[in-house]
Amino acid sequence: MKKGSHPSGAPWRNFYGRIHGKTLRPTQKEHLEHDLDALSPGPVDWDVNPDREKLDLDSRFGGKPLWLEVGFGGGEHLVHMAKSYPDIAIIGAEPFINGVAMLLGKIRDAEVDNIAVHPGDVRDLFDVLPDASVEKAFLNYPDPWPKARHHRRRFVTQEHLEPLFRVLKPGAEFRVATDIPDYVRQTLEEVPQAGFVRVDHPDDAAWADWPSTRYEQKALREGRRPHYLTFRRP
Numbered sequence: 001m002k003k004g005s006h007p008s009g010a011p012w013r014n015f016y017g018r019i020h021g022k023t024l025r026p027t028q029k030e031h032l033e034h035d036l037d038a039l040s041p042g043p044v045d046w047d048v049n050p051d052r053e054k055l056d057l058d059s060r061f062g063g064k065p066l067w068l069e070v071g072f073g074g075g076e077h078l079v080h081m082a083k084s085y086p087d088i089a090i091i092g093a094e095p096f097i098n099g100v101a102m103l104l105g106k107i108r109d110a111e112v113d114n115i116a117v118h119p120g121d122v123r124d125l126f127d128v129l130p131d132a133s134v135e136k137a138f139l140n141y142p143d144p145w146p147k148a149r150h151h152r153r154r155f156v157t158q159e160h161l162e163p164l165f166r167v168l169k170p171g172a173e174f175r176v177a178t179d180i181p182d183y184v185r186q187t188l189e190e191v192p193q194a195g196f197v198r199v200d201h202p203d204d205a206a207w208a209d210w211p212s213t214r215y216e217q218k219a220l221r222e223g224r225r226p227h228y229l230t231f232r233r234p
């Protein structure tokens, strides 16, 4: 085994966020045990797909247009989009298991059947998504990593943006919501560097179908201003 690599062949990818939080309630554990497998987008993890075969999206999603949400947190936005647009399918990626458990409760309550869940790092999902397969992507309130020496951990770095660009279809939209002015700065620098173009949309106007999220509510309570940035993959 190469130093730093996993027995499955997985590359070493640092993940700095939280995977576990508060103890899960018994109903949340039950949802995770019973619901998660059926919501899988297909073999994403290295142990089940060591050769990184691309997912068969047509058979999994019946040819519906595919959207992607990176780091869905508690899943408010993911469920809102699935409910508002029943003719699309949307995959959410989130390594924080308490967030995944919250989402599963919301999926049951909303009775939506067009969501798939990757309970892990979106970079593992990028590996197995075919090129030009995703029509819209959302990055809502990504981890801010405020210290300058941690800025390279942010999602809006080429390590994440290059594979995102590859999996998006030409013409696809990429939305970023954040309350951190320096995150806006880095987004406006790095996202165009990865090949995206900015779409003319006032940065302080929420998108017409924006439902808000837990992190946005916290930002508003604490007096921080949301920014809404829209890009397109040419």
Ligand SMILES: C[S@@+](CC[C@H](N)C(=O)[O-])C[C@H]1O[C@@H](n2cnc3c(N)ncnc32)[C@H](O)[C@@H]1O
Pocket (backbone or CB within 6 Å): 017, 018, 070, 071, 072, 073, 074, 093, 094, 095, 096, 099, 120, 121, 122, 123, 139, 140, 141, 142, 143, 144, 213, 214, 215, 216
């Ligand atoms: C500040 S929270 C925002 C959650 C939610 N989008 C909202 O607006 O309430 C950022 C989320 O991104 C997730 N995240 C960070 N890195 C990620 C990665 N590489 N892949 C998927 N999710 C990631 C974190 O686990 C965390 O739940």
